[in-house]
Amino acid sequence: MNLESELQAVSGSNVRTRRLRMLSIAIVLGMFLPLVAACVPQDNPGDPIPKANLLTNPGFEDGTNDPEAWSRDAYLTVSDLSWDYEVTCSGIRSVSIQSTVPNDARWIQTVTVEPNRLYELSGWIRTEDVQSSPEAVDAGANLSVMGALNSRSEALLGTNDWTFRRLRFNSGEATTVTIAARLGFFGGTTAGRAWFDDLRLAPIKPTNELPARWRMLVLIYDRTDFNYTDANGIQRHVKAQMTPQEVERARDTAVSFATEDIPALTSGSMIPTITVRTVPRALDTLSPQGVGWWPAPADTAAERDPSFDTVMVIWDPRTTDQATGESIWIADAAGLAPNMGFDQTYATVIAEGAVQYPHRNVFKHEFGHSILAYFNTLGATTLTSMANHAYPDEYVNCHTGLPYVWIDEQQDNPIPNSIYNNESGFTHDYYSGTVAKAEDPTRCLGITPEAWSYGGPVTGGW
Incomplete structure (x- = not known):
């Protein structure tokens, strides 16, 4: 132990x-210890406030001959894209993709989004003998955003029970995005079988x-x-x-x-x-x-x-x-x-x-x-012009305009306003969102309290 x-x-x-x-x-x-995730529906009826979901028919429950709002799409017309009622994460329906030869096949839905907003796409995937790709991208079974954004969740390869996957992205200038429950990827065809259920697309907001x-x-x-x-x-x-x-x-x-x-x-x-x-x-x-x-x-x-x-x-x-x-x-x-x-x-x-x-x-x-x-x-936050590899007089405090004492202090000899001082100085100010470029001394950069309120990449609670 x-x-x-x-x-x-x-x-x-x-x-x-x-x-x-x-x-x-x-x-x-x-x-x-290994972490084992249980298959839990994305919308829990016991939640006092239901989670937002921009997808229509996210659990694939509705439809007549095909799941409502979802379409089949593929690089090659060799895959079987099925509306499945035998294998589900929750409810009575899921969708599946089976490719006996390497392919990029997907169930897709186009959704309206706001430009320059943060979003999270999440859902559950089950796989059976999903192979590694012979091409450059080994994407396996995944959730993805198609088109110019062209991003995906972590690959799920081999044989796995229902596994939770998520993808975060910034919409940029887009007003619509095409979401895909996918087996394969651009430049990463693969074979095997995958099931998808209980997807969710929602804006990421600060937890406050x-x-x-x-x-x-x-x-x-x-x-x-x-x-x-x-x-x-x-x-x-x-x-x-x-x-x-x-x-x-x-x-x-x-x-x-x-x-x-x-x-x-x-x-x-x-x-x-x-x-x-x-x-x-x-x-x-x-x-x-x-x-x-x-x-x-x-x-x-x-x-x-x-x-x-x-x-x-x-x-x-x-x-x-x-x-x-x-x-x-x-x-x-x-x-x-x-x-x-x-x-x-x-x-x-x-x-x-x-x-x-x-x-x-x-x-x-x-x-x-x-x-x-x-x-x-x-x-x-506005970090694109902020880096912690800096040189003397490059940055100042955005409230006082004061430059920093460019000395690498020691624990027993703290130097006020130095590089690593806990109470003031360069590192403190970019951790706190109060650093600025010397040429634009009132424009605060760094990680502001509002940015911190998004929380961490795992426990942010979005």
């Missing part, structure tokens, strides 16, 4: 105060809840055991091992970041819960990055629990070659955070950033990358 610590910082009555008091900490024990709901998972990989070929063609087998004391220090650092730094940096707009898990396996797959390696999302997929809004990975690049005894630092940077779009945010921090550095700045910077990417994709 792995120790799992879950903590939640709760502020006093004024959630916007920058000095936040943690009122409760709960320690629980947990294990890595502050502090925002946000669940953070920190994965500590205390062992690295990796094989690779170096730039000179030499086969390397390297290992690293964090000490128990370092694991405990990394845990404490991550908890302090979540319970102290984030509430202060966001001016109380977001107070996350944090779960810390020490992964029981060695990190044995890494992805190339620059002149080194890093644990990309695919390398940690087995442990990335989809019920969390953020995953942060702490890993050890301080390796030793098992043949020569040579010490080799295999990372390329102290941290990395890819753009995950609407999905769960992801960031990595090297062990030194969690156990050796006299600050938590790597956490602040990489988490900042990940949330800027998420909110920029969401379109919830």
Whole structure:
């Protein structure tokens, strides 16, 4: 059994105060367990306020010879698109697609939308022997938006019971969108069979809840055991091992970041819960990055629990070659955070950033990358001209016009208005939506309280 610590910082009555008091900490024990979703209709009669749905006949229950408001469409006319009454998620009807040869086939419906609005398409998919595509896009069974938006939900491959999938998108200039329950994709034909039921298309709106709901998972990989070929063609087998004391220090650092730094940096707009898990396996797959390696999302997929809004990975690049005894630092940077779009945010921090550095700045910077990417994709705020890789005098506070002290402060020596100060400065201001370009000093950029009120990519509650 792995120790799992879950903590939640709760502020006093004024959630916007920058000095936040943690009122409760709960320690629980947990294990890595598979998540199994039950098939639940999208519209629950017990809900006091029914959820909005822009789709007509979203559960495929209505119609005479075919489901009302839905049409068949396909790249090749070789697939069987059926109105099914034997396999359903709820009710007495669903739709299915069966392709014995690779194809892109779909049930479609065109819906009126508002321009430049955020929407979520969701629903349930069941699959039987859906194959990987021989083409570039491995989309499997999915929900998608066709046309210029051309986006889709995560692929569902193989054989699966009813599985919930969702897709978020910005309508842009469009006034109508064509929704598809789909087997295959443009540039990604596939074969197999899929069923679809209980779809929903609804606008995404802020929850108007502050502090925002946000669940953070920190994965500590205390062992690295990796094989690779170096730039000179030499086969390397390297290992690293964090000490128990370092694991405990990394845990404490991550908890302090979540319970102290984030509430202060966001001016109380977001107070996350944090779960810390020490992964029981060695990190044995890494992805190339620059002149080194890093644990990309695919390398940690087995442990990335989809019920969390953020995953942060702490890993050890301080390796030793098992043949020569040579010490080799295999990372390329102290941290990395890819753009995950609407999905769960992801960031990595090297062990030194969690156990050796006299600050938590790597956490602040990489988490900042990940949330800027998420909110920029969401379109919830004016972030397109905002980046946290900046230079002196590029940004100012949008209320005072003051520039920032461009010094990378340490934990025991806080510098007011510096890069990483929790109470004022560059990172605080873009986490709080009060940073501005020096050439446009009154136009506030960053993640405003309104943006935070959308909540996280998983628990936002839309």
